[in-house]
Amino acid sequence: MSDLAAPDQASHYDFQASELHWQAEWARRGCFDVEDIPPEGKPTYYVLEMFPYPSGQLHMGHVRNYTLGDVVARYRRARGYAVLHPMGWDAFGLPAENAARERGVHPATWTFANIATMRETLQRLGFSLNWDREFATCEPRYYGHQQKLFLDMMAAGLAERRESWVNWDPVDETVLANEQVVDGRGWRSGAVVEKKQLSQWFLRITREAPALLDALDKLERWPERVRTMQARWIGRSEGARVRFPLTRPTAGIDELEVFTTRPDTLFGMSFLAVAPEHPLAAAAAATSEAAAEFVAVCRSLGTSEEAIETAEKRGFDTGLRVDHPFMPGISFPVWIANFVLMEYGTGAIFGCPCGDARDFEFARKYDLPIPLVVAPTDGLPPTDRAYDGPGTLISSGFLDGLDTDAGRTAAIARLEQVGAGHGVVNWRLRDWGVSRQRYWGCPIPVIHCAACGPIPVPDDQLPVVLPDDVSFDLPGNPLDHHPTWKHVACPRCASPAVRETDTFDTFVDSSWYFARFTAPNAATPTSRAAADRWLPVDQYVGGIEHAILHLLYARFFTRAMHHTGHLGLDEPFAGLFTQGMVGHESYRGADGTWLYPEQVERIASGATHRDTGLPVTVGRVEKMSKSRRNTVAPASIIERYGADTARWFVLSDSPPERDMEWTEAGVAGAARFGQRLYRLVAAVASSGDASAAPATGTGSGAADKLRRATHRTIAAVSEALDSFTFNVAVARLHELTSALSEASREAAAPDLAHARAEAARMLCLLSAPMMPHLAETMLALLEPNSALAAERAWPEPDPALLAARQVTIAVQIMGRLRGTIETAPDEAADRVLALAEAEPNVRRLLDGKLIVKRIHVPGRIVNFVVAG
């Protein structure tokens, strides 16, 4: 063994010891503590990252998410705000039940073990979180208040129980919200979703649809993309409801109502079609075996892969006919069609093949007439396809000659006049079904009594706590199988009754946690004084995957809590930032199996397997996922490189909103920079520069140059942090580091020593939001026994030092760069122009040319426009 010298303090930063030390010190000093109600006059800032589901391990997406939030939190704190930056756990959900079924471990045990692991990693990353506010949604002290919120919503008419067609996941044996059905499959299980009729609890989000849509315009600090997605999801459309009388009433049905956005094309009608779930379809099925068979086929096909992929139009002619409100004496056939959705509009449409591609396809297939009623402004109506653009109405009775817009208005007016319909606004948004047949969720606080019906659990019996002793041996809901839990007395009549055994959709849990964080120990769901002080969240940070579900539900909940007095505002998140994903190359071995990055040796021509030396196929960069094994565990990175390196790397290079690639080389580069910065600052500290007196006057050239660079960096980093362009902040800090490095090679003079000390101190303060531990260590070297970086105010640049002493002005001829000149920033225009014209290369190229125009942008550019 060679006798290696121990790394001395000046050459090597020991992140392991340092990071743990500062984390303890921040906690000891309560640097991040904040009161529920900060002192009067103290500005507040609430920064929140979407809280994690405790799946087991923190992943790199979390590291990026929480690092972004922590930069904001630390920066705002330095800016003088009281900062609320809490963390908790979205802890209910199916994976815990799956673990229980597969491994026999109780969901609570599994969940809290995962929380402990993930909390440790988060703490090791040095995030400035309010750990004293932590909670998990699976704790009664949280979900009990959620039950109270629900009961208040019931009382306010915002929650109700009703029979409805639901999306049933046959694998998870539970109901899914529309939002949780993706391509006809359960978002979690991937099973083909079936239609089933069940009695369910609904939150009446549709009552808020207009408000939720209108308010999107005011969410200026939300990404346009998310606002658009929500607007489309809410789906407002203007049109009309039109009633068509059946020529022969059947099964008590004497008319059919349709919704249309195109009442102007009513004269183009060819047929009427109802959804397979429509009451009329049921009536037809009751009397006709063929109809019954068709309805049954639709139900099984409704969401099957085949139906979705081929999207084939299928129909069944019921033999019934309807009269037309505008065309006396003419009737149209009534079909059952698989492309008509029961859950949109009225579950029935009037078919206008010339104006709607689906109706066109349907009419073609079943050989139905295709009357042409819209002539495009620039030609004849096409006969080979539907035309849904603007135009002039033809063959349309009283609408003839009107354009489509005017036709719409006229048609609605006539419908209302003859009592056959009326103009309406229709919404795509459906009420939110929140009942789930699961154990590991918040119990719905309702008791079913045979005599009294569904009765709210009285406040003094809250929380309704989940029983611990449950069995997962049977499929379905363990709460339902529990021998005693559900049997209670009716709160109203005291006769034997049964608890609701459904639990809430876990999206309920995450719809108000941000409010609970403002007063996590309040005896009521919220403390209005605290909530009013902190909300709305100033900066919310999370993934784009929650653009619709979580964010829309949280917006609704905030309104519902406003109605019920728990909050005093309508919109929970004033600013939203959606970060990009963290991706990594994926690797496949010769046998096609996925390989982990640590199994792979990257070489110039590709990659090989570390153990076998066999060639490895390098796949494209994709989001880190367990199935592709292209993951890197944050804990192992922290161990090898430290928290600051991980933080610095995820902030470098890629803008936060864009996807980034995790690379070993990138992490190593980040680690190198940390060490380099440390050595530089340590050298300044040991040189005694730190105690150098400030220079009087302008100082030497080198000192002046460094001071200007320092103050420009203060301004640039501040601006970058304000605008969420953290990658630019990183670049500016690299530049100042290089400037200090250059200045450190100069011969020492008192004024330069002071400039170096200033640059070193500013590097500490400016990098502190991003690499907080290193910043503390360096600052302690420069200024022992003084305030921590976490306790200091953000620096302000000296305006006098922001302007450059000399500026380089580009000289163009006809917009093409021909040379540069150096001038004072405030040099007179004619003097600048003269200098520019005298620049040798410029003078050569201007020789013999006539200058017709001289453009001078002070401090930037001169452009000569020449004749010819």
Add this chain to the structure above:
RNA sequence: GCCCGCCUGGCGGAAUGGUAGACGCAGCGGACUUAAAAUCCGCAGUCCGAAGGGCGUGCCGGUUCGAGUCCGGCGGCGGGCACCA
């Protein structure tokens, strides 16, 4: 099909309408070292060349003294939504 976003060196990316390619990664050269690692310094869009010039931000066109940036059209990539009447 509809909507949104993006397109700049080998790569990630920077750039209030004003010197395109900051900063980093990878690369190359040099210093230090017996050597290597680490570190430090430097070079680097591309083509021709001595100076200097030509061409360059997906493509075509426009506005402007000047366009990566603004406008019109086209193409490609990525994402979201989707029988929504």
